[in-house]
């Protein structure tokens with residue numbers, strides 16, 4: 300099951316301390332809760348977090364935490380704790396407590412164990428815990444590892460990133476590899492140079508089977524293409540709709556991924572006519588041997604009122620004003 304909205308709280312509170320050994324339960328829980336929230340948000344999950352900085356008694360603390368959870372709409376409640384037993388050098392492991400969510404508890408425990416190299420103690424049904432009994436949404440309580448096991452604490456520290464990502468993967472139903480790259484917001488760049496045209500059924504300079512540099516099928520950018528494959532051709536370059544405003548530039552894929560390029564538009568201004576129009580990225584080009592800056596669609600060239608080798612100014616990515 301993939302959850303869209305989750306509330307995560309750290310166990311205990313600022314003045315109602317939990318276990319303390321090699322690591323401190325409350326401090327670690329707070330750090331992990333925030334990291335997990337970030338990892339989940341990257342996977343598209345709506346997450347709220349809560350840490351109790353106010354309560355002085357355990358009763359007050361438990362009620363305050365549960366009140367926060369129950370005061371919001373969400374699909375899942377999570378409480379993050381660390382376990383304690385006695386000072387030992389060997390591993391003790393992870394367990395996830397539940398009342399109704401046995402399957403999920405087992406999955407999360409196994410994910411944490413695998414990511415952190417921790418012993419998997421697995422899902423444990425506990426009917427005596429206020430958090431699990433009083434939260435109204437499905438709930439699980441993580442006991443990530445033992446604060447007094449040296450092996451656990453070292454593994455937890457070493458694999459902190461992996462543990463958080465593994466929990467986020469399990470809860471979101473996504474793999475970390477599915478997360479789109481989040482490049483830094485690119486700056487607008489202004490370039491000036493000569494222009495030519497390319498693409499469409501009438502571009503005899505392009506082989507009938509020639510493809511495009513970063514569009515591999517029509518579905519990726521249907522607005523760029525003719526509804527049919529032109530006769531005697533098989534490639535996407537000849538299927539471009541010559542009336543659509545598109546552009547090829549020598550994009551630097553290190554600065555912006557191919558997927559990201561497709562999400563932006565360029566502004567093309569004809570220096571001769573002063574007309575400017577936006578254009579969709581469609582291909583990489585023109586070849587570096589030419590002295591041209593850009594190749595554009597026949598339709599764009601017409602609408603700008605210019606011809607081959609006239610000069611254009613190109614702004615990419617263009618943000619609108």
Ligand SMILES: [Zn+2]
Nearest residue numbers: 310317380381
């Ligand atoms: Zn605890």
